[in-house]
Amino acid sequence: MSVETVNRGYVYSGTPTSDEAERYFRQCFGADRLMYNLHVAHLYAYLEKNGHTIGEKLPTFKEMGMPTVKEFKQVRVDDDGNKYLYEVDAFASNEAKQHFKKAMNLFNKDAFKGQFKKSALKRQKTLGIEPTFRDLKGMPKFHSRKNSKLSYTTFNQSDNIFIDENNVLHLPLAQKSKLSGVAIKLNTHRPLPKDGRIQNITITMDSQGRFAVTINVAFEMEIESIGIPTAECILGLDYSQANFFVDSEGKKANYPHYYRAMEERLATEQRKLSRMVQGSKRWERQRLVAVKLHTKVANQRKDWLHKKAYTLANRYDMVVVEDLDLRALGQTLKLAKNQQDNGFGNFRLYLKYKLEQQGKYFVKAPKSFASTQICSDCGVKNTALKGDISTREWTCTNCHEQHDRDHNAGLNLRNYGLRWIDEVLLAPSLVVA
Structure with a gap:
């Protein structure tokens, strides 16, 4: 221990x-938003002036002469000449700068892809408006006051x-x-x-x-360290659109799909909202009705995810999941709504810290690990399954074992966890010996 x-x-x-x-808190919210937007505006002005080649990374603060937070504060004054950004918590402005830096770093990781947003491509196709650097995926954007x-x-x-x-x-x-x-x-x-x-x-x-x-x-x-997990205490979880996940024991999570259950009622209330005069008292009352329904769905989802993660963390010593690109999955036409409803990304975060605070292990299999295509019995790879999500059952051409797609993937993730123990947990001890 x-x-x-x-x-x-x-x-x-x-x-x-x-x-x-309350007024002070609202001023801090505004300062945070304003400082972030000032950084975005300076970035856009620099790129428009110097040009930006699609696929290139964003320049550093030094290269584009980004003013400091203090310099931004000096130039923001109200009608009475007061520098109002000095009247709120300094961290509200400083943290906005850090969030902007983080947004730039995230964009630079995928800048080489040079991908535009779907809305920009659709606008180009229908209206003939050419997309610009502002339409690139992941580009830092202005924060709206209506957020x-x-x-x-x-x-x-x-x-x-x-x-x-x-x-x-x-x-x-x-x-x-x-x-x-x-x-x-x-x-x-x-x-x-x-x-x-x-x-x-x-x-x-x-x-x-x-x-x-x-x-x-x-x-x-x-x-308390649990030591080396036994094979019986290792669980592999394969993401499933229909069931949230299917584990290596063949069990399904059976996520309740709270948003789908509320979707019809949400559509009704939001339809009422769209027919009212925006900003009126009736509009505000109806807006709160729709907001409360969305909040209820979010709370139901969060409660279910925490309880499911808690159950698995208490039952198993190691859980292995696949490192899915959930952002890319959330941009597909047929899978996006269901993926964004189930909150699998948050589930992985909850499961990780609940396991680690008990001295247990949370392992992510790399994206290159083809958990779906590999036969869990003989290890032969079925490349015909690559890119095919419609095939739910298949038979191995080598050992002729019939597999359920998701259960087989869960077994492969569990086997990956066993290899991870030998290669990561036991390897250092073997070197010392």
């Missing part, structure tokens, strides 16, 4: 303690973030803020870890105007 420092995020609903506090989810993150420095005995979270203020303090009342449905230190706080407001607080806490946890 070892003691390790881990970071966990705890999410609580919250209510600002005053109208001034349904607003947030900003602030960090704990010298214990300037704390929770008092009344479960009120006190947050830092900007030096030039006119407020004496800002706080938010938490609905602490579960306690924070003892002796944990708050690292950072993320304040979020959803489309219904409700606030949520994510508290990132660092604390020490005793993690």
